[in-house]
Amino acid sequence: MKNLLELEHVTMQFGGVVAVNDLSMHVDENEIVALIGPNGAGKTTAFNCITGVYEPSNGKISYDGKCIIANHPSGKMAKLYAGKEHEMYLGGKVLAPTPDEITKLGIARTFQNIRLFKSMNVFDNVLTAMHVRAKANLFSSVFRLSWKEEKEMRDATEKLLKEQNLWEMRAEEATSLPYGLQRRLEIARALATRPKLLLLDEPAAGMNPQETQELASFIKEIKERYGLTVLMIEHHMDLVMNISDRIYVLDFGSLIAEGTPEEVQSNQRVIDAYLGVAENV
Amino acid sequence: MEKEKRNNLIMTFIAIALVYLVVFILELTLRPTSIVFTVLRKGAIYSLVAVSMNLLNGFTGLFSLGQAGFMLLGAYTYAILTIPTEVKQSDRVYRYYDAVINFDTGVFVALIAAGLVAAFFAFLIGLPVLRLKSDYLAIATLGFAEIIRAIFQWDVLGPLTNGANLLREFKDLSRITLPFSDIPFPPTLFVFIVAGVCILLVVLLINSSYGRAFKAIRDDEVAAEAMGINLFKHKEMSFVISSFFAGISGALLAMFQYTVQAQQFRTMLTYEILLIVVIGGIGSISGSCIASFLYIALSEWWLRGLDMGTFLGINAPELFRSGFRRLVFSVIIMIIVLFFSKGIMGDKEISFERMKHLFRKKRKAKGADA
Numbered sequence: 293m294k295n296l297l298e299l300e301h302v303t304m305q306f307g308g309v310v311a312v313n314d315l316s317m318h319v320d321e322n323e324i325v326a327l328i329g330p331n332g333a334g335k336t337t338a339f340n341c342i343t344g345v346y347e348p349s350n351g352k353i354s355y356d357g358k359c360i361i362a363n364h365p366s367g368k369m370a371k372l373y374a375g376k377e378h379e380m381y382l383g384g385k386v387l388a389p390t391p392d393e394i395t396k397l398g399i400a401r402t403f404q405n406i407r408l409f410k411s412m413n414v415f416d417n418v419l420t421a422m423h424v425r426a427k428a429n430l431f432s433s434v435f436r437l438s439w440k441e442e443k444e445m446r447d448a449t450e451k452l453l454k455e456q457n458l459w460e461m462r463a464e465e466a467t468s469l470p471y472g473l474q475r476r477l478e479i480a481r482a483l484a485t486r487p488k489l490l491l492l493d494e495p496a497a498g499m500n501p502q503e504t505q506e507l508a509s510f511i512k513e514i515k516e517r518y519g520l521t522v523l524m525i526e527h528h529m530d531l532v533m534n535i536s537d538r539i540y541v542l543d544f545g546s547l548i549a550e551g552t553p554e555e556v557q558s559n560q561r562v563i564d565a566y567l568g569v570a571e572n573v
Numbered sequence: 574m575e576k577e578k579r580n581n582l583i584m585t586f587i588a589i590a591l592v593y594l595v596v597f598i599l600e601l602t603l604r605p606t607s608i609v610f611t612v613l614r615k616g617a618i619y620s621l622v623a624v625s626m627n628l629l630n631g632f633t634g635l636f637s638l639g640q641a642g643f644m645l646l647g648a649y650t651y652a653i654l655t656i657p658t659e660v661k662q663s664d665r666v667y668r669y670y671d672a673v674i675n676f677d678t679g680v681f682v683a684l685i686a687a688g689l690v691a692a693f694f695a696f697l698i699g700l701p702v703l704r705l706k707s708d709y710l711a712i713a714t715l716g717f718a719e720i721i722r723a724i725f726q727w728d729v730l731g732p733l734t735n736g737a738n739l740l741r742e743f744k745d746l747s748r749i750t751l752p753f754s755d756i757p758f759p760p761t762l763f764v765f766i767v768a769g770v771c772i773l774l775v776v777l778l779i780n781s782s783y784g785r786a787f788k789a790i791r792d793d794e795v796a797a798e799a800m801g802i803n804l805f806k807h808k809e810m811s812f813v814i815s816s817f818f819a820g821i822s823g824a825l826l827a828m829f830q831y832t833v834q835a836q837q838f839r840t841m842l843t844y845e846i847l848l849i850v851v852i853g854g855i856g857s858i859s860g861s862c863i864a865s866f867l868y869i870a871l872s873e874w875w876l877r878g879l880d881m882g883t884f885l886g887i888n889a890p891e892l893f894r895s896g897f898r899r900l901v902f903s904v905i906i907m908i909i910v911l912f913f914s915k916g917i918m919g920d921k922e923i924s925f926e927r928m929k930h931l932f933r934k935k936r937k938a939k940g941a942d943a
């Protein structure tokens with residue numbers, strides 16, 4: 293199986309806080325991989341490093357066999373640095389693409405605290421995300437010379453919304469939808485950028501058990517339909533154990549376990565740090 | 574639904590055509606010096622600047638205060654290019670300097686050039702400022718507008734800008750002719766056509782794929798970037814286009830006033846336009862246009878009596894004297910801002926659909942009474 297995403301010794305340090313410490317992990321093509329861990333473990337920060345929101349303090353991230361992000365502690369950070377594997381990338385090249393460049397490569401994401409376009413309706417939220425793949429330049433777009441492409445984008449939006457059962461609500465304001473549907477719309481919007489790798493940050497947050505179950509089959513379904521690879525952060529253990537091929541467990545920024553759902557579930561460190569707590573919640 | 578949409582579009586076009594027809598008929602019938610034309614011309618010019626500002630503030634979420642500066646660039650570019658060569662060489666305009674621009678162009682070329690010069694300066698300002706995460710654009714543009722006004726009055730630039738002196742005898746509204754002829758073109762109609770075409774372009778832009786990207790940036794920068802929208806590129810685009818149209822409106826203002834002087838493009842002008850955008854509704858093109866005409870009509874026409882002794886037939890020279898108009902005007906603005914905090918239109922556009930809804934609601938209300 294091909295290695296689609298690979299993190300090598302990624303560390304993210306904010307001032308003195310090491311939010312992600314020497315994280316190495318990989319996601320193979322067509323896998324569903326989960327990233328779990330207690331609150332504040334650094335899961336969202338890891339996502340933000342992969343998607344270019346943050347520039348990691350140290351480490352290397354490759355996508356589809358190519359190095360896309362690389363950094364090593366320099367300047368003030370060289371003195372402050374408190375993570376591991378400090379010498380590893382010293383003097384190496386620095387690659388710090390912006391989030392839109394990452395999206396263009398085929399990595400799309402959703403957000404833990406839903407970030408839909410507030411002023412737009414459901415349809416326009418998805419249509420707007422198609423802009424990244426549009427070939428029309430400003431001139432042909434304004435003068436409607438690219439009306440064919442515009443029509444294709446609208447048709448694709450219609451298709452996507454129908455598949456996600458959101459077509460009936462297309463004219464409604466995105467933020468007026470119930471919580472579960474907003475999460476689903478965010479996924480639809482991410483799919484509109486035509487990704488190969490989809491990053492989901494707590495897609496089931498705020499959902500009831502039935503919605504969570506629907507979400508599980510929904511994720512599997514879009515994975516098959518679009519040939520996706522999925523990396524997700526999630527706290528709902530039944531969802532994680534049900535659909536993931538492999539699981540990584542973070543605690544205080546460091547990886548404490550990895551493996552299949554069965555392996556992780558029986559790992560004593562994971563039970564102590566996280567699962568034991570999660571069951572009480 | 575599609576059909577209804579098309580019908581609405583056709584209705585909108587007919588309504589706009591009617592406006593132009595009315596302007597044309599007015600020009601054929603009324604005295605050319607009538608105040609109506611002042612209001613219509615200035616209203617149309619202000620509509621264009623307000624729309625250009627709205628494109629940036631309302632649709633892209635960038636706050637710029639440079640409108641006056643870009644209008645100045647447009648006005649000067651237009652005036653300098655269209656002063657006839659023989660006038661430039663005589664000392665009728667450039668009395669203390671030798672004009673360096675020794676050619677003149679037609680109205681159309683000069684208008685486009687006015688936009689391009691303003692756009693070019695916006696491009697330069699945007700390069701460093703729009704890359705920053707925080708919003709320094711307001712400060713940078715405000716400073717730019719102040720500096721450019723001073724620089725244009727600077728002696729050293731005299732051969733280009735005529736220093737602190739007036740520019741005149743350029744192709745103002747009284748000198749517009751039909752292309753390739755000497756037949757005069759109706760001036761108000763001309764302003765309406767130029768402003769109308771520009772506003773149409775902005776509307777087309779806003780409803781295009783790029784316009785949607787602008788709105789995405791306004792709504793949520795982080796999400797927009799995650800959807801693959803390059804923040805810097807699209808912000809720069811919006812800023813440059815907005816300034817292009819501000820430049821053209823500056824050129825129109827020069828044509829309307831017959832003279833140009835850097836002095837008049839003060840920050841007050843920018844605030845005036847900002848006020849119009851807010852009153853019309855941030856994010857509403859039709860709101861900006863309606864607010865422009867109302868604002869100009871109020872300040873230049875309807876409230877005039879307040880300064881002249883007689884208002885609404887009441888003759889009270891002690892009360893209605895110079896300065897009283899400003900007071901009343903400010904109170905009206907304050908009331909509007911207080912009670913319509915989202916402006917006249919909010920972020921919606923005026924449309925037949927909405928009007929139909931409004932009428933239907935009223936009719937229903939009446940039916941319930943009966």
Ligand SMILES: Nc1ncnc2c1ncn2[C@@H]1O[C@H](COP(=O)(O)OP(=O)(O)OP(=O)(O)O)[C@@H](O)[C@H]1O
Nearest residue numbers: 306309311329330331332333334335336337338404
């Ligand atoms: N921009 C930032 N500046 C400083 N500290 C940050 C920043 N972002 C995250 N952190 C810190 O990094 C740590 C990890 O945060 P992160 O949001 O990644 O946790 P998480 O695993 O996603 O938790 P949760 O399950 O609550 O979402 C926290 O201690 C947080 O305070």
Ligand SMILES: [Mg+2]
Nearest residue numbers: 335336337404
């Ligand atoms: Mg998180």
